[in-house]
Amino acid sequence: MFILVVALGFIRAVAAHHSTAEFDYTKQVTIKGVVKEVQWTNPHSYIQLLTDGDNGQKIQWSVEIGSPSLNINMGWRKDSVKAGDLVTMNLSPARSGKPYGTLRVLTFEDGRTLDGVAARVSGGPPAAPPISPAPAAKGP
Amino acid sequence: MRRLYRWGMVLCLASLAACASTAVDEARGNTGPAALFGIWVPDAAPRSLLTADGKAPPLNEQAASIYNERRQRLARGDTSFDPTTWCAGPGMPRILTMHYPLEIRGDSNRVAFIHGWYRWFRIVDLGTAAVDPPLPLTLGFPVGQWEGNTLVIRTVGLIDATVLDASGLPHSEQLTLTEHLRVLPDGRLEDRITLEDPQTFTRPWETVLTFHRDPSARVEDDVCPDRMARGEPAEQVPPPGRQKPPAKPVARQPVAAAGNPPAPAQRLAGMWEPKTFGFMVPNAPLSKAGQEIAERNAAAMQGGRIMHTAWTSCRPGAISTMTMPREKIVILESPDEVTLLFEMPRMVRRIRMNAAHPDKPQPGYVGDSTGHWEGGTLVVDTVGFNGYAELDARGQPTSAQLHTVERFTPAADGSIDIETTVTDPEYYSQPFVIKRSWKKSPARHPFEYDCMENPRQEDFENAYFVRERYRPTCMRVEGEGMELSKVVCRKPE
Numbered sequence: 001m002f003i004l005v006v007a008l009g010f011i012r013a014v015a016a017h018h019s020t021a022e023f024d025y026t027k028q029v030t031i032k033g034v035v036k037e038v039q040w041t042n043p044h045s046y047i048q049l050l051t052d053g054d055n056g057q058k059i060q061w062s063v064e065i066g067s068p069s070l071n072i073n074m075g076w077r078k079d080s081v082k083a084g085d086l087v088t089m090n091l092s093p094a095r096s097g098k099p100y101g102t103l104r105v106l107t108f109e110d111g112r113t114l115d116g117v118a119a120r121v122s123g124g125p126p127a128a129p130p131i132s133p134a135p136a137a138k139g140p
Numbered sequence: 141m142r143r144l145y146r147w148g149m150v151l152c153l154a155s156l157a158a159c160a161s162t163a164v165d166e167a168r169g170n171t172g173p174a175a176l177f178g179i180w181v182p183d184a185a186p187r188s189l190l191t192a193d194g195k196a197p198p199l200n201e202q203a204a205s206i207y208n209e210r211r212q213r214l215a216r217g218d219t220s221f222d223p224t225t226w227c228a229g230p231g232m233p234r235i236l237t238m239h240y241p242l243e244i245r246g247d248s249n250r251v252a253f254i255h256g257w258y259r260w261f262r263i264v265d266l267g268t269a270a271v272d273p274p275l276p277l278t279l280g281f282p283v284g285q286w287e288g289n290t291l292v293i294r295t296v297g298l299i300d301a302t303v304l305d306a307s308g309l310p311h312s313e314q315l316t317l318t319e320h321l322r323v324l325p326d327g328r329l330e331d332r333i334t335l336e337d338p339q340t341f342t343r344p345w346e347t348v349l350t351f352h353r354d355p356s357a358r359v360e361d362d363v364c365p366d367r368m369a370r371g372e373p374a375e376q377v378p379p380p381g382r383q384k385p386p387a388k389p390v391a392r393q394p395v396a397a398a399g400n401p402p403a404p405a406q407r408l409a410g411m412w413e414p415k416t417f418g419f420m421v422p423n424a425p426l427s428k429a430g431q432e433i434a435e436r437n438a439a440a441m442q443g444g445r446i447m448h449t450a451w452t453s454c455r456p457g458a459i460s461t462m463t464m465p466r467e468k469i470v471i472l473e474s475p476d477e478v479t480l481l482f483e484m485p486r487m488v489r490r491i492r493m494n495a496a497h498p499d500k501p502q503p504g505y506v507g508d509s510t511g512h513w514e515g516g517t518l519v520v521d522t523v524g525f526n527g528y529a530e531l532d533a534r535g536q537p538t539s540a541q542l543h544t545v546e547r548f549t550p551a552a553d554g555s556i557d558i559e560t561t562v563t564d565p566e567y568y569s570q571p572f573v574i575k576r577s578w579k580k581s582p583a584r585h586p587f588e589y590d591c592m593e594n595p596r597q598e599d600f601e602n603a604y605f606v607r608e609r610y611r612p613t614c615m616r617v618e619g620e621g622m623e624l625s626k627v628v629c630r631k632p633e
Contacts, residue, residue, distance in 0.1 A: 021441060021444045021445065022444075022446055022602065036624075039594055039625070041301075042589055042591060043591055044599075046596065048618065060618060060621075062598060062618065068275050069275070069587050072274050072275050077275075078276060095444060096601070096602065100598055
């Protein structure tokens with residue numbers, strides 16, 4: 001029950017800052033690489049991850065992980081992930097096809113895991129409800 | 141105990157004229173906690189902090205290297221080490237060094253510093269044990285206590301992304317601030333601050349900031365990104381030598397002296413949080429013009445675009461803050477004002493009690509609010525909006541004709557029920573009511589919502605701005621390879 005309530009809070013919290021239409025919550029991508037930078041910031045926190053491309057080049061992924069207060073509620077601390085850490089990230093990718101996504105689960109080399117917001121949201125946040133013609137509202 | 145006694149005397153004097161003469165002084169605000177209350181203007185607003193005896197702070201070797209590099213950047217006009225450059229949180233004590241007035245208000249549980257720069261406020265919890273910070277904040281976790289007429293504040297949990305002053309003086313998250321605030325015999329406010337940070341300084345050191353009263357000073361609803369969009373700097377700094385000299389000491393005006401209206405029962409005072417998250421206002425009776433905007437917004441969202449409203453562009457208005465609050469809301473009550481301090485979105489609303497609206501209120505995001513009690517209900521009437529606020533996350537519009545009447549009623553279960561009657565003939569065919577409810581927060585201390593902290597480029601790609609004003613001036617751009625990201629601000633065209 002707690003998880004459900006928290007998850008609902010997350011959905012709405014994510015929706016609070018901006019539309020979540022940029023990510024495809026029905027898809028999952030797993031990447032592995034070295035953390036280049038952690039932005040522990042509002043309105044969203046990010047991990048910049050450097051992965052190896054097919055041709056030996058480095059690819060920089062931007063992975064949204066939540067926001068400081070949300071992440072604290074999910075068990076993170078500011079130094080949970082540090083530059084230089086080798087991690088695997090399972091994420092829901094951006095619809096744009098760019099190396100950009102929102103974190104579902106981060107796994108360290110020793111097997112420890114940290115959840116991102118998307119892990120708590122089955123199927124992703126709900127679509128915005130359609131606007132319907134306004135019925136007569138009650139006056140004051 | 142002493143604190144309780146003092147506050148007891150203040151409240152006593154507010155309602156009974158026949159108290160002891162020594163306490164009359166206290167109630168008139170000449171001594172005691174109330175002496176600190178009111179609006180203060182910095183004497184000097186220094187760009188560089190110095191020790192109390194005018195020397196450079198005792199930086200260790202590593203910190204000195206960081207500081208020197210920043211000073212070289214500053215000489216080139218690069219202030220990107222200072223988050224205020226893109227309207228993010230200044231932190232402590234940087235916010236006290238800005239050339240903006242601040243107002244101190246409070247009650248027996250907390251003291252609030254309401255700053256003139258971009259809606260920041262600092263809540264100091266009184267009489268509680270030190271907090272073990274769950275996450276670092278720009279203003280940290282301040283805990284205060286009265287020692288005689290001096291407010292002593294100890295602050296931990298300060299995020300290291302901020303700078304101590306405009307010259308880039310660094311600090312680590314081990315920083316502890318101990319402030320001694322008191323009114324000097326000449327009427328000025330002194331904040332004597334001890335900085336301890338073994339990762340940055342070779343020893344603890346002390347700096348002193350002073351403030352004076354200026355009856356003409358006001359703490360306005362400053363919105364930094366609007367100033368940036370107009371091509372103005374994020375921080376207004378008077379040219380060197382043009383700073384106002386310290387004003388002659390001005391006797392402070394009594395806050396709650398005998399003869400004034402009685403102090404209110406603290407019916408709403410405390411820390412609250414929304415009972416449920418409300419991000420939609422369903423079935424609002426949109427007019428034709430309102431319906432057109434709502435349909436345009438819906439089409440953009442359904443097309444996968446990221447919609448930006450005033451809320452998401454860090455300019456929330458009173459109406460959207462009331463319909464879509466998250467996190468904590470601190471309420472302070474005094475005879476002349478009920479003050480609402482919102483954590484997320486960050487905003488200060490002031491409700492002037494038993495007052496009239498000005499004939500032509502200056503249009504703004506928070507409007508002009510007046511209040512009175514009808515039995516157990518606080519009724520708040522607000523006009524003077526600027527038309528830049530959306531009712532909800534779908535971007536239902538409001539205009540400058542917006543007029544709200546809010547009724548705050550303490551409920552039997554200890555919560556507050558709020559009914560807001562919205563009238564806006566431009567976008568709505570008839571008045572309608574939005575209901576929200578807040579419950580007492582179990583939290584020790586509010587967090588912060590530093591909305592402008594990280595304006596990521598990705599958030600503004602494929603974006604749909606409900607109003608042109610909401611376009612960002614600054615964006616964080618990712619560096620290539622191992623080059624770190626940085627926030628870049630453009631000059632408006």
